[in-house]
Amino acid sequence: MKTVLIGAGNVATHLGPALQTAGCHIEQVWSHTRESASRLADRLDCAWTCDEMEVLPDAELYVFSVRDAVLEDVARRVYDHLLDVRSFSAEENAGADAFFVHTAGSMSADALPAPRRGVLYPMQTFSKNRAVDFRRIPIFVESETDEALLMSLGEQISDRVLTLDGENRRILHLAAVFACNFTNHMYDLASRLLADHGIPFSVLLPLIDETAAKVHDMAPRDAQTGPAVRYDENVMRRQLAMLSDAQTAEIYKLLSQSIHDKLRPEEN
């Protein structure tokens, strides 16, 4: 399947090679920055461009992995370009029949202007320089026009492909923000506290690992420990007083209150 990758960020950097391994012929990468476009194109051994007007018009699949804020604009410009080229081209099936797919958890398939469109949402946190095993990443797909094709594409790159409608995908993405982005921010706030006192972050790793491992076997509400669930007011008051950063202190208060409100205090 001749494929153009629109975007060269964290998701595209991992999805591109996975698609290529699965047999997609990635012919071109578009990104609005030269450096990102050329770097990913090098890796995929394909062409690249920063100009929507130079996007190859004869691919079968256009995969959009760009920021949600620009997705509709970029997809519209690419689509208009395909229509333009098609009207001057003798080639059948170019442009308007292409399958447009985006990878955004929170965006509707309707964000794409092509009649054949769908969503392939790989639920994982991607950083450019860190390898991930795509086969273990749950992928959620949705397409009114091409569900079977998208399922089959998903199954070529992952062992866990599920169909999910847009509303539930948005819930999933929101849950992922809590379970990943906000969790990582808790790690970051902890690392800043330790750094201020010259303590290496690595001492927290066994605790971080066990906290994640626990919820494989127990519901998070049953796994909770610490001063907030015990409602140990003395400890909480003293810990709050140790936080010199006002925003971090506010987070401490709000999260301690939320733990207390959502869970019954337990005997330690």
Next chain:
Amino acid sequence: MKTVLIGAGNVATHLGPALQTAGCHIEQVWSHTRESASRLADRLDCAWTCDEMEVLPDAELYVFSVRDAVLEDVARRVYDHLLDVRSFSAEENAGADAFFVHTAGSMSADALPAPRRGVLYPMQTFSKNRAVDFRRIPIFVESETDEALLMSLGEQISDRVLTLDGENRRILHLAAVFACNFTNHMYDLASRLLADHGIPFSVLLPLIDETAAKVHDMAPRDAQTGPAVRYDENVMRRQLAMLSDAQTAEIYKLLSQSIHDKLRPEEN
């Protein structure tokens, strides 16, 4: 070393067997609830009591793993009891020469009234029914009178024993609240969102595991992804609107703002 365990909660339930395996003779468990005391005593094959006045007075080591809020009171009552018994006893070395140790990250060694005292803080999240490998738990010890003894005791149960003063231990405990308790609360909030829509929590586990695994290799600030670090205002506004629970919405706002304030927005 003849040992009495004061407390039968999450920490004592794991520390007791670890100390026993390491060669401590645990003679008795005290807890203010019969059920906890008898359950742990069964496991350790030792006596138990709920009455401070019945705590065995002739042990060498008294390990206090009770809620911070009651630590000073319980330790004081046990100590006074030892002094009482000693004054009527012919036995040498009973009571006043006993080594008192507590396991609380946020409490000073001074919370204990005995002249020989120290802190042994195992930094981990313990739940009664979940096994942990104590050898991999970092243990932080502090004692003005018996540091070598406490180090040696720690090294019998863990491969990672470090001395740490009270101020740094309190910082570590505060960092652990962020990296463990608050992180687990993020998992809990995510699980509640999913449950409201009939989506099983297990779909999040690969994401949770990768989020934890990433910070073994990257600083948390470099590992961050998602709408807040991209400052994708449309997504954040829509996600906020999906949160019907006012407190959870407040958490979403505050954490997104904190991620944005602490990290530069990056291109996705």
